[in-house]
Amino acid sequence: MTVMAERPTMSGTTESQSFEELLQTLDALVVPDGSKAEIIKGNIVVSPWSKGYYLDVMELVCEQLRPHLPEEHRISYGPFLYVFPGAERAFGPDIHAGHRSVSRHASTHLDGEALSFVAELTSSSTRDTDLSDKVEVYGRAGIPVYLILDMQEEQATVLWTPSVKGYESRVTRPFGERLLIPAPFDCLLDTAGFKAP
Structure with a gap:
């Protein structure tokens, strides 16, 4: 299995395990508090704690989008595992x-295709996956909006119009500007305050 920290380290292999076996291994894995484990390209990847100010950014995004949610939808942040069986990924x-x-069930594996919005805040250990693999997986799953907050480049990218190739539409703006979040939200996201303190 691959365990990823700020600097990736290898501690075995999962090449012979099926996606279902990887999910079982992930469920049995003891992950340090504040870390999350995902299945990415056939490997279990553990990401380290986020920087403190990321919490402020996550709360700002949720506060701004909450009034524009589709009926009966909720927005949150935190360690929940969404499964994409067709792509053999769990994010x-x-x-x-x-x-x-x-x-509304007892499983720890939530349906990724039921999401209406996802956002990732990049870190040095997750940035490549956030900008490539997740773009393809989220788009193929039909998630209407994917927001990438590139914390290293201090810019926000919104992707929409999901397709088999990922997303057909995208706009990038530097932190500090407003960014249109398309349907089903149809609102402006103010990215002031997203920069590192």
Whole structure:
């Protein structure tokens, strides 16, 4: 299995495990508090704690989008695992929105295709995956809006019009500007305050 920290380290392999076996291994894995484990390209990847100010950014995004949520939807941040069986991936997006029914069961594996919005805040250990693999997986799953907050480049990218190739539409703005979040939200996101203190 691959365990990823700020500097990736290898501690075995999962090449012979099926996606279902990887999910079982992930469920049995003891992950340090504040870290999350995901399945990315056939490996279990553990990401480290986020920087403190990321919490402020996540709360700002949720506060701004909450009034524009589709009916019966909720937006939150935190360690929830969304599964994409067709892509053999399982992600724990930094911010996620979906219909309330998504979480009304006892499983720890939530339906990724039921999401209406995801956002990822990049870190040095997750940036490449956030900008590439997740773009393709989230788009193919039909998630209407994917927001990438590139904390290293201090810019926000919104992607929409999901397709089999990922997303067909995208706009990038530097932190400090307003960014249109398309349907089903149709609102402006103010990115002032997203920069590192």
